[in-house]
Amino acid sequence: MKAAKRKSRSMSATTPRLLVTGASGKLGHATIAHLLGSQKVPASQIVAGTRKPETLADLAAQGVEVRKVDFEDAAGLAAAFAGIDRLLVISTDALEQPGQRLAQHKAAIAAAEAAGVAHVIYTSMPKPEPGNPVLFAPDHWGTEQALEASKLAGWTVLRNNWYFENIFMSAASILASGHWYTAAGEGRYANVGRDDCAAVAAAVLANPPAGKVKLDVTGGEALTVDEVAALLSGATGKPVEVVKLTSQQLAEGMAAAGVPAPWVPLLVSFDDNGRAGGFNLVSDTVERLTGRKPQKYKDFLVANAKALAG
Ligand SMILES: NC(=O)c1ccc[n+]([C@@H]2O[C@H](COP(=O)([O-])OP(=O)(O)OC[C@H]3O[C@@H](n4cnc5c(N)ncnc54)[C@H](OP(=O)(O)O)[C@@H]3O)[C@@H](O)[C@H]2O)c1
Numbered sequence: 286m287k288a289a290k291r292k293s294r295s296m297s298a299t300t301p302r303l304l305v306t307g308a309s310g311k312l313g314h315a316t317i318a319h320l321l322g323s324q325k326v327p328a329s330q331i332v333a334g335t336r337k338p339e340t341l342a343d344l345a346a347q348g349v350e351v352r353k354v355d356f357e358d359a360a361g362l363a364a365a366f367a368g369i370d371r372l373l374v375i376s377t378d379a380l381e382q383p384g385q386r387l388a389q390h391k392a393a394i395a396a397a398e399a400a401g402v403a404h405v406i407y408t409s410m411p412k413p414e415p416g417n418p419v420l421f422a423p424d425h426w427g428t429e430q431a432l433e434a435s436k437l438a439g440w441t442v443l444r445n446n447w448y449f450e451n452i453f454m455s456a457a458s459i460l461a462s463g464h465w466y467t468a469a470g471e472g473r474y475a476n477v478g479r480d481d482c483a484a485v486a487a488a489v490l491a492n493p494p495a496g497k498v499k500l501d502v503t504g505g506e507a508l509t510v511d512e513v514a515a516l517l518s519g520a521t522g523k524p525v526e527v528v529k530l531t532s533q534q535l536a537e538g539m540a541a542a543g544v545p546a547p548w549v550p551l552l553v554s555f556d557d558n559g560r561a562g563g564f565n566l567v568s569d570t571v572e573r574l575t576g577r578k579p580q581k582y583k584d585f586l587v588a589n590a591k592a593l594a595g
Pocket of ligand 1 (some may be wrong): 309333
């Protein structure tokens, strides 16, 4: 029995099993694509964790094991994480009930610790320390603190900057009206493509850094709203005028435009953070870990010009 256990541990060291939670989500699915693709990890080493295993037949067909993973089901996480050496915990989208998301992430970390996972990777946000105005920053900071307090031998925090893709939420109305309303002032954003975040997550899963590390995952430049608006206008051929507002004016305008009430303070808090410089940091993480330069915002906008116009 002891010999068998030793054998399984040493096999695990040479052929580690990697689990990605939230595997049916956009980041999770793209991370597994990078593991199979650029990282050349055999499918037999990869486990896709999701609340909806039935949606991942494409990965199962490629030889990836699909397991049910739901951070709300703390008891089920023991079986879900059994035999896993490296675990990517993708932050969830449970924003409606305060405290729920942090509790989910803490349950995942506790289960990873109990299952003997060697290295946990977590998707955080830039500068989440106390004082960050983004209303959900405490979820990320609390999760980072839970990693710090854990007995895990290794972890990596990926502080992903805001995705380029977030512009899909507002581009159609900006282009239809010709106005981009913002309270971000002259603040700079080091936005990054989601696929670059996935490529970094896959690189860390395949070759985790030793010990406990926090990495800023950003694009290659930090742009103001004026600069992004000019790029959006150039890509789509439509005029975009930036209208600078106070946070109060922005909140009133969003409410008048029919943005659901619970979302208004959250969206305004993003602009407050932008104005305060919370997104203004450029790192070399994407190129250093993946060997490829991060996508440029201009190229993303040109590639998606038709879809952005709605
Ligand atoms: N940096 C940014 O700009 C930005 C923008 C949007 C979101 N985010 C954050 O980054 C995460 C990934 O982004 P995305 O684009 O992939 O978002 P997405 O496609 O909306 O994915 C949401 C993810 O949350 C997972 N999830 C929800 N409830 C869960 C639970 N109870 N247990 C385990 N997993 C749960 C889902 O997993 P399954 O459905 O597979 O179970 C799914 O992977 C988001 O969830 C959010 O925390 C960051």
